[in-house]
Structures are given as C-alpha cells and as structure tokens.
Amino acid sequence: MSNVTIMNHPLIKHKISMLRNENTGTNEFRTLVEEIAMLMGYEALRDLPTEDVEIKTPIETCKSPMIAGKKMAVVPILRAGLGMVSGILALVPSAKVGHIGLYRDPETHEPHEYYCKLPDPIEQRTILVVDPMLATGGSGSEAVSFIKQHGGKNIKFMCIIAAPEGLERLQKDHPDIQIYVGQLDRCLNENAYICPGLGDAGDRIFGTK
Numbered sequence: 001m002s003n004v005t006i007m008n009h010p011l012i013k014h015k016i017s018m019l020r021n022e023n024t025g026t027n028e029f030r031t032l033v034e035e036i037a038m039l040m041g042y043e044a045l046r047d048l049p050t051e052d053v054e055i056k057t058p059i060e061t062c063k064s065p066m067i068a069g070k071k072m073a074v075v076p077i078l079r080a081g082l083g084m085v086s087g088i089l090a091l092v093p094s095a096k097v098g099h100i101g102l103y104r105d106p107e108t109h110e111p112h113e114y115y116c117k118l119p120d121p122i123e124q125r126t127i128l129v130v131d132p133m134l135a136t137g138g139s140g141s142e143a144v145s146f147i148k149q150h151g152g153k154n155i156k157f158m159c160i161i162a163a164p165e166g167l168e169r170l171q172k173d174h175p176d177i178q179i180y181v182g183q184l185d186r187c188l189n190e191n192a193y194i195c196p197g198l199g200d201a202g203d204r205i206f207g208t209k
C-alpha cells in the first residue's frame, strides 16, 4: 500500500483550523493555503535528490549539496490546487509546473478532465501533485493516472484535508505513490463534501460561488 504521512505539526493544525472557519475571507484563505502548502512541502520533499556542486567559501572551495530543482515538477489539480503552487515554488523556485484540469460533476461526483500539460521529460522528475481536498478520491486518482500515462514514475500526492473514503481509494488505485495529508477528517456527506472540511476549496480561494 501507499505510504501515507499525516501531518502532526501544531503550526499546520492551527492554520487548518483557521481555513475551516467560515468567517475566513478569500484573501486570508489564499494566504493560509499557500503557507500550509509550504509547511507540508518541507516534509513531502524530504527525499528530494541533491547534487554536489563546487562552492567557494571565504575560506576554501568545497563540494556542497544543492537541490536538483530542475528534476522536480509540481502539478496542481485545477482549480483549487493552484492555490498551493506558490508555497511549493517558494521552497524549490526552479521546479517546473504542470497543470491538470479536472472538475467534479455536481450530480455524479465523477471527475471530468478539461486540461493536461506536463513538463518534459516527466519520467525523470519527482512529481508533487497538489490539491487541497481529497474527498471521494476520484479527482486525485484520475490525476495520478494521467501522469502515469504520460510516463511519470516518482509521484507524490499532497492534500490539506482528506476524507477516509478518498484516502482509501487513492491508496488502492495507486499503491506505489506517497501521500501527504494535512488532516484526516471524519467522513463525506450526501453531496460528497468533506465533514467537517472547509467547504468548496476552489470557491473559497478564488471568491466564486
């Protein structure tokens, strides 16, 4: 089964509680999503490959490890995943960015693809798929499948809030990926929204309804 890491840091917990609050407005919500992505990215990118480069210090020349940033891709699931990109790029500014456009049908809750553009060569990169919400797991699982179809191999999935149903599905469909979850919530409601969740992440990030 996939490796799942559930975050256990007070800063992340605190910021997720602020996100959940229905009185948190668009501006603050956006900032929080970016900050949480950065804090979670610190953990998720723990095994990012480094390469030794020659550095001249004021004292002498040495070989010192640096992130091979060109070998990384962050792939947000549109739209809500876009809110997490800047937090990851703050950590790895040279990462390439791919996009996968998916929306969930409001009736069936099935994901529908409307866009896919990934950086080449995708097979050589560490790929971090980001989406704040993992509800039924349909969108996350579909996004990972697309990336695999395009040749992606080393794939990590990062979400801020997951429902047990979605986490189980993603693990079952993709036992080879690593999954990072900010907080695991109780369940889905009859509209496949996460409880207690935070509502519609995309609408809250972009101020739509």
Ligand SMILES: O=P(O)(O)OC[C@H]1O[C@H](OP(=O)(O)OP(=O)(O)O)[C@H](O)[C@@H]1O
Pocket: 077, 078, 079, 080, 081, 102, 103, 104, 105, 109, 111, 131, 132, 133, 134, 135, 136, 137, 138, 139, 140, 166, 192, 200, 201, 202, 203
């Ligand atoms: O696990 P699932 O049941 O597939 O639900 C999660 C998906 O739903 C939301 O996107 P949405 O369809 O609302 O699109 P948006 O980001 O454009 O708002 C969310 O950002 C995930 O992509």
Ligand SMILES: O=c1cc[nH]c(=O)[nH]1
Pocket: 080, 133, 135, 192, 193, 194, 195, 197, 198, 199, 200, 201, 202
């Ligand atoms: O709770 C949910 C479920 C799907 N998408 C969201 O944005 N929120």
Ligand SMILES: [Mg+2]
Pocket: 080, 200, 201, 202, 203
């Ligand atoms: Mg949405």
